[in-house]
Amino acid sequence: MRDSKLIDRKINSLYVHIPFCEHICFYCDFVKVKKPQDPKVIEKYLDKIEIELEAYGNKLEFIESIYIGGGTPSCLNEQQTIRMCEILSKYTNKENFEYSIELNPESVTREKLEIYKKFNINRISMGVQTFDNELLKKIGRIHDNSIAINAYKLIRQVGFTNVSIDLMYNLYDQSRENIYTDLRYIDELKPDHISWYSLIMKEKSVWGRKNMKVPENDELYDEIVNNGLKQLGYIRYEISNYALGEKNKSFHNISYWNNSIFAGVGIGATGFEQIEGKYFLTKNEGNILNYQKEFEELSQEDYYFQIVMMGLRLVEGIDISLDINKEIYNFYQKKINEKISQNxxxxxxxxxxCTERGFNILNEILIDFL
Ligand SMILES: C[S@@+](CC[C@H](N)C(=O)[O-])C[C@H]1O[C@@H](n2cnc3c(N)ncnc32)[C@H](O)[C@@H]1O
Ligand code: SF4
Structure with a gap:
């Protein structure tokens, strides 16, 4: 099907999932467990990741980025952090390699930052969510804004020059003033990159199970976030992602949105791989010490839809001069023209x-492509 080339496309990037968290935030349904008391569980998990990586053989030879996400990668102790970095070190010794890790403010220490640096991690993404202390408690976080600011300053002191902060809006009873306050902190700290997500109410989160709903002020808050960041000099390049300069855009994430091939290791991790010309979504299903990679083959239509769904998230959209995207354009031409006529x-x-108007209702547009 789809790709007539005999040689499968190479894996471009690798996602590594560390599922342990010190606490469970009320809005979150990512794959995670409370950090086990027994350090051996984490050690065994890391062993399992090593075995999973080895099973890829030389297929990871050409990766250009690694993203260690979670869960909370920074909740590993120093010894476990070194072990994790050692396992990954055979893939990272390259020029222009983007190597990111997600941190939670409360578990950032100078010692761990120095380990990350020693192993060539060159991009930090820290989950702050909001700088309002009351709101932080209400959403189930265990840090406050002074912990986040001190962690940020430490990250800079240790010499990281590509630092991203995660924030959220449409949270609980977050007010306009809360968002203006977050913008003032951003102005002061000047992170190189910001991911600012609108809350998605997830059924399996603590809030979802209580049947809580997203507050109804969505569009207004979108505007405050987008205009506020624009005024501070951030370039919006994806629906929820903003960079201070071109070089600060997340190469790893852009490669997901641009139809590249990626592998995911660790419980719950997803991937997109080509095997013998066929495309598969992969997902590691099971529990932390006993999971398997499951493969779902994509039909041609699913594959096209995936490219449209991911590509339209980017402000610059989909390059329809590329062969595969030309095919997609022809396949969806009628729908595309209809959406163009609706601006x-x-x-x-x-x-x-997307036009500016379309960007605000991307999910509704995508439903019509299904
Ligand atoms: C799953 S967390 C992992 C990183 C880290 N443990 C943390 O909390 O920052 C990655 C990011 O996803 C975002 N996120 C998690 N749940 C979300 C939800 N229900 N809606 C929107 N964004 C969410 C948060 O901004 C969070 O920083
Ligand atoms: S948001 Fe981060 S820290 Fe909170 S439960 Fe989810 S993965 Fe863990």
Whole structure:
């Protein structure tokens, strides 16, 4: 099907999932468990990741980025952090390699930061969510804003020059003033990159199980976030991602959105791989010490839809001069033209992208492509 080339596309990037958390936040349904008391469980988990990576053989030879996400990668102790970095070190010794790790403010220490640095991690993403202390408690976080600011300053002191902060809006009873306050902190700290997500109420989160709903102020808050960051000099390049300069855009995440091939290791991790010309979504299912990779083959239509769904998240959209994207354009031409006539999509410089209006209702647009 799909790709007639005999040689499968190479894996471009690797995601590594560390599922342990010191605490469980009320909004979160990512794959995670409370950090086990017994350190051996984490050690065994790391052994399992090593075995999983080895099973890829030389297929990971050409990766250009690694993203260690969670869960909370920074909740590993120093010895476990070194073990994790050692396992990954055989893939990272390259020029222009983007190597990111997610940290939670409360578990950032100078010692761990120095280990990350020694092993060539060059991008830090710290989950702050909000700088409002009351709100932090209400969403189930265990840090306060002074812990986050001190962790940020420590990250800079240790010499990291590519630092991202995660924030959320539409949280609980978050007010406009809360968002303006977050913007003032951003102005003061100047992270190189920001991911600012609108809350998605997840059924399996603590809030979802209580049937809580997202507050109804969505569009207004979108505007405050987007205009506020624009005024501070951030370039929006994806629906929820903003960079201070071109070089601060997340290469790893852009590669997901641009239809690249990626592997995911660790419980719950997903991947997108090509095997003997066929495309598969992969997901590691099971429990932390006993999970297996499951493969779901994509039909041609699923594959096209995936490219559209991911690509339209990017402000610059999908490059329709590429062969595969031309195919997609032809396949969806009628729908695309309909959306263009409704001023929801546009084609500019050979790129199919959302208009400003379309960007606000991307999910509704995508439903019509299904
Ligand atoms: C799953 S967390 C992992 C990183 C780290 N443990 C932390 O809490 O920052 C990654 C990011 O996803 C975002 N996130 C998690 N649950 C979300 C939800 N229900 N809606 C929107 N964003 C969410 C948060 O901004 C969080 O920083
Ligand atoms: S948001 Fe981060 S720290 Fe909180 S439960 Fe989810 S993964 Fe763990």
């Amino acid at each position: 929801l999509l546009e084609i500019v410089n050979n790129r199919l992208r």
